[in-house]
Amino acid sequence: MGYKEISLKLPTDYAEEQLRKKIGKKLRIQEFSYQIERKSLDARRKSDIYWQILVSASSKQIKETARVISPPLNIPYRKREKKMAVVGSGPAGFFCALVLQKAGFNTTLIERGQDINKRAEGIREFEKTGLFNPVCNYAFGEGGAGTFSDGKLTSRSKRISQERKFILSSYINAGAPEEIEYMAHPHLGSDNLGRIVPKLREDFLNIGGKVLFETFLEDLKIENKKVREIITASGGIEADEIIIAPGHSAYETYRMLIKKDVKFRTKSFAIGSRVEHPQEIINNAQWGRKSLPGVKAAEYRLTSSGNGNLPVYTFCMCPGGSIVPSSAYKNTNIVNGLSSYNRNGKFANAACVAGVDLDKLNGKQTSPAEALDWLENLERRFYEYSDSFKSPSCSIKDFINKEAKSSTVESSYPLGLKPAALWDLLPSRVSDSIREGLKDFSRKLKGFEAGTIMGLDSKSSSPIQALREENYLCAGFKNLYIAGEGSGYSGGIISSGADGIKAAMAIIEKD
Numbered sequence: 001m002g003y004k005e006i007s008l009k010l011p012t013d014y015a016e017e018q019l020r021k022k023i024g025k026k027l028r029i030q031e032f033s034y035q036i037e038r039k040s041l042d043a044r045r046k047s048d049i050y051w052q053i054l055v056s057a058s059s060k061q062i063k064e065t066a067r068v069i070s071p072p073l074n075i076p077y078r079k080r081e082k083k084m085a086v087v088g089s090g091p092a093g094f095f096c097a098l099v100l101q102k103a104g105f106n107t108t109l110i111e112r113g114q115d116i117n118k119r120a121e122g123i124r125e126f127e128k129t130g131l132f133n134p135v136c137n138y139a140f141g142e143g144g145a146g147t148f149s150d151g152k153l154t155s156r157s158k159r160i161s162q163e164r165k166f167i168l169s170s171y172i173n174a175g176a177p178e179e180i181e182y183m184a185h186p187h188l189g190s191d192n193l194g195r196i197v198p199k200l201r202e203d204f205l206n207i208g209g210k211v212l213f214e215t216f217l218e219d220l221k222i223e224n225k226k227v228r229e230i231i232t233a234s235g236g237i238e239a240d241e242i243i244i245a246p247g248h249s250a251y252e253t254y255r256m257l258i259k260k261d262v263k264f265r266t267k268s269f270a271i272g273s274r275v276e277h278p279q280e281i282i283n284n285a286q287w288g289r290k291s292l293p294g295v296k297a298a299e300y301r302l303t304s305s306g307n308g309n310l311p312v313y314t315f316c317m318c319p320g321g322s323i324v325p326s327s328a329y330k331n332t333n334i335v336n337g338l339s340s341y342n343r344n345g346k347f348a349n350a351a352c353v354a355g356v357d358l359d360k361l362n363g364k365q366t367s368p369a370e371a372l373d374w375l376e377n378l379e380r381r382f383y384e385y386s387d388s389f390k391s392p393s394c395s396i397k398d399f400i401n402k403e404a405k406s407s408t409v410e411s412s413y414p415l416g417l418k419p420a421a422l423w424d425l426l427p428s429r430v431s432d433s434i435r436e437g438l439k440d441f442s443r444k445l446k447g448f449e450a451g452t453i454m455g456l457d458s459k460s461s462s463p464i465q466a467l468r469e470e471n472y473l474c475a476g477f478k479n480l481y482i483a484g485e486g487s488g489y490s491g492g493i494i495s496s497g498a499d500g501i502k503a504a505m506a507i508i509e510k511d
């Protein structure tokens, strides 16, 4: 059997039969099987938008040699006696726990929030009443921060290909569409995630894992740099290795870790607001038309040097999505974005953020605890302005011109907008940079200035980073690991899941 990869150009609304015919014609073969390796939309020329598809075909009629497939993640199984405690059921904690359990350890996954059904119900209630629920919200609960999200599975890191494959195939086994393995910009959507996350939990339970919901890690009992017990509201849990993957919203957990002498440093991160446009504006700007058969909704990714200020970029774009109140704590007001798999909502949103170095911004050295205080105070400032979860907002034009003229606009945000001089709520250096970025983006994307800008988006990256040894252990500790986004070594679903897997593999290696 021979194997060959070919690159094909197909119309956006091609049918499978068309692809088959094209492969046969190009390779001059009749009997073959094929697999899509990569699929990306080429929209550089609006008059000629097409799918660029890399296909691998296998056939007796092909002479080339068989393909080289990179080996999958090797998780060595044997029955092991040691107990593992993993805190946080986000991608980092969950995939860490899954790999440890697959390796034969006795693994308990501990999550402060509720299971997905209760969590979804709690979020619906919050969006109806505006009454915040500390145990189930967009940040905390089963599946972590990204459960209700666009479920973008992109990651720029080249060092995590095995881990990435493991995560994607786990998602596919749990019901995700197979295209996530080959799309250039794969995404799951909030609706798919709502089905996948509990199925993954079931897979973990079926191989002997244990999950404790509504169990909050309050404290650690440490002797000679070894964690003897983790303390939760419902009692102590002993384990041989402790992996904490609390995301980067869990401020009190980081404060507890800092008090326990777990070492962190500050790092640069990004903050800003969300911009929102009718999706039609984005489709027109990117495709030159309102819709494109065979493609859900247009995306964008914009960068700006900030005209000598801080660098500004758009991040976590949600085509056909909604902006949601994603606060983790009462009296803080922040926003994030999500969409369904079909991305068929009326609006497009994205974070528009500036890269920040707190030491430079504040003109003094900032400790990790101070960095957390700084960010939390900013989140509180947005809450105090609205005295609710209404999102402070203005038009992009008003932000650029620094004058509050905008009248109420339609938005996807469920808890209402509060007109604001948003530029005054953000730190001035950040707001000046974002203003320059918005000007730049209005030149680059037709109609961009017609959008709305709202709220505080403070979760694109963590302001602190745990100090790690080469074997992933927290510096100086014998059995404590911090993984995922809150560790400061990852950002997003895939890289956080991969970080959790790497921590698990380091533990397996030393056992």
Ligand SMILES: Cc1cc2nc3c(=O)[nH]c(=O)nc-3n(C[C@H](O)[C@H](O)[C@H](O)COP(=O)(O)OP(=O)(O)OC[C@H]3O[C@@H](n4cnc5c(N)ncnc54)[C@H](O)[C@@H]3O)c2cc1C
Pocket (backbone or CB within 6 Å): 087, 088, 089, 090, 091, 092, 093, 094, 110, 111, 112, 113, 138, 139, 140, 141, 142, 143, 144, 145, 146, 147, 148, 149, 150, 151, 152, 153, 154, 215, 216, 217, 218, 245, 246, 247, 248, 249, 250, 253, 316, 324, 326, 336, 337, 338, 459, 483, 484, 485, 486, 491, 492, 493, 494, 496, 497
């Ligand atoms: C609305 C929204 C949309 C997003 N969209 C995307 C996207 O499309 N693509 C993408 O790549 N990323 C997206 N992200 C970011 C992504 O969700 C995170 O990068 C990722 O979830 C981080 O994974 P993690 O496991 O490190 O932490 P998290 O997912 O934050 O999980 C941490 C878990 O730990 C639990 N926890 C915290 N403290 C404790 C404690 N003391 N005791 C017990 N449990 C605790 C929390 O309840 C939480 O469930 C989105 C985030 C949000 C909020």
